[in-house]
Amino acid sequence: MKEVDTAAAYLRAHLPFTPDLALVLGSGLGGLAGQIEQPAVIPYRDVPGFPLSTAPGHAGQFVAGVLGGKKVLCMQGRFHYYEGHDMSAIALPVRVFKALGCRALILTNAAGGVNWDFSVGDFMLITDHINFMGANPLRGQNDDSIGPRFCDMTHVYTPELQQVALRVAAARNLVLQKGVYLGYMGPSFETPAEIRAFRTLGADAVGMSTVPEAIAASHCGLPVLGLSLITNMAAGMAGKRLSGDEVIEIANQRGPVFQGLVRGIVEAL
Numbered sequence: 001m002k003e004v005d006t007a008a009a010y011l012r013a014h015l016p017f018t019p020d021l022a023l024v025l026g027s028g029l030g031g032l033a034g035q036i037e038q039p040a041v042i043p044y045r046d047v048p049g050f051p052l053s054t055a056p057g058h059a060g061q062f063v064a065g066v067l068g069g070k071k072v073l074c075m076q077g078r079f080h081y082y083e084g085h086d087m088s089a090i091a092l093p094v095r096v097f098k099a100l101g102c103r104a105l106i107l108t109n110a111a112g113g114v115n116w117d118f119s120v121g122d123f124m125l126i127t128d129h130i131n132f133m134g135a136n137p138l139r140g141q142n143d144d145s146i147g148p149r150f151c152d153m154t155h156v157y158t159p160e161l162q163q164v165a166l167r168v169a170a171a172r173n174l175v176l177q178k179g180v181y182l183g184y185m186g187p188s189f190e191t192p193a194e195i196r197a198f199r200t201l202g203a204d205a206v207g208m209s210t211v212p213e214a215i216a217a218s219h220c221g222l223p224v225l226g227l228s229l230i231t232n233m234a235a236g237m238a239g240k241r242l243s244g245d246e247v248i249e250i251a252n253q254r255g256p257v258f259q260g261l262v263r264g265i266v267e268a269l
């Protein structure tokens with residue numbers, strides 16, 4: 001059996017239901033899993049073929065249950081390229097979501113603001129991305145049963161889902177910035193010169209995740225919504241040094257409001 005099918009079979013056998021929506025909870029944003037009713041927890045280490053998640057602020061488990069009236073399957077913690085995982089390991093959960101029958105994937109992350117109009121604590125709807133990771137999860141032999149060799153990337157972030165997110169944010173009087181997310185390999189933060197270059201290239205925010213998952217979702221035909229929490233202004237913009245602790249701190253501070261937005265979107269989908 002293929003890796004995707006083996007992992008999907010395991011989850012199917014251990015989940016209380018067929019999930020409707022999939023969520024990936026980024027750095028410091030895992031608290032949303034705490035709002036899930038009747039939670040069933042499945043650690044990644046129990047799922048065949050799954051690697052271990054090592055990033056700080058990432059629990060490393062699936063949490064399934066009811067959120068906003070929908071059956072959701074959440075990744076509380078994700079796999080990053082900087083942890084040393086292969087791109088194929090990062091794509092695996094996304095393909096498993098598709099195999100399980102999820103109708104959409106919500107990707108969340110903590111990101112650095114590159115756009116001067118953004119502020120720390122802002123929320124950003126990802127409208128498109130720039131893959132600056134130097135790698136692509138679709139490299140290697142293509143499995144035509146999953147998706148095409150040459151995958152169209154014109155609408156990676158599903159326009160209809162973006163409309164729902166904007167509507168929900170407006171109804172809650174939340175400012176939802178829109179922008180392009182640039183995926184950077186990390187784990188070092190960017191230099192100020194890189195940030196200036198990325199701004200010139202059209203980036204509004206920068207982070208170390210999301211892009212490989214969004215590519216894998218596009219490939220297998222899973223609609224995607226991407227949301228960033230701007231935890232810091234990117235290198236060289238705020239006149240101070242960056243730290244991972246600050247990212248987690250701001251994510252924890254703004255987490256409850258961000259989680260409310262995500263929950264509202266889930267309800268509306």
Ligand code: HPA
Pocket residue numbers: 110111112113184189190206207208231232233234235242247
């Ligand atoms: N750069 C890259 N990744 C990040 C940042 C940043 O400034 N903030 C949160 N994740």
